[in-house]
Amino acid sequence: SQQGEEDPQALSIQEGENATMNCSYKTSINNLQWYRQNSGRGLVHLILIRSNEREKHSGRLRVTLDTSKKSSSLLITASRAADTASYFCATDGDSTLTFGKGTMLLVSP
């Protein structure tokens, strides 16, 4: 299965701290995407990084990709309570998007 594995499964931090989530996958990819899901709601696309890119930024988000290690990380800087959500990486193997198991992030005021 191409399903990514996020690490940690859950993360609890204080507002203002940085949060780092990791994603590992098994086979080669064309791109890797990160999505956020607030409790019981739809997913929101955060960032897409292509296999020939090593790092990408979007606002307070920084994503890295290491294809040699088949891993990616998502860094959220200066976290806010509103960042509380589940975060999923998604890879595009086998022509469909496959989501990892997700990291639940709790940001306390």
Add this chain to the structure above:
Amino acid sequence: DTEVTQTPKHLVMGMTNKKSLKCEQHMGHRAMYWYKQKAKKPPELMFVYSYEKLSINESVPSRFSPECPNSSLLNLHLHALQPEDSALYLCASSQEWAGSRDEQYFGPGTRLTVT
């Protein structure tokens, strides 16, 4: 308009009922998707429509029947469901279905409970 809408938000149905979930987008996207998500699990792909044609059916039981009446609408017809089918059903769309290399836009989901 970058919104995908889904109706209803919540649905409770008995195992003998027939109901439909609806999804709509007006972004001109040519690929639309149905996902099923159980609590604390990632979304699982059910169906992919590309240019209004069913491109992928991930071995979904026939009690789930998708329909794409036009490029903006996607339906999921439900019949004789089981309690284990209770889940959040998510609709998504993307510019193209190019091996899922585009970002997907998700609706808020329909919370389905089968009694």
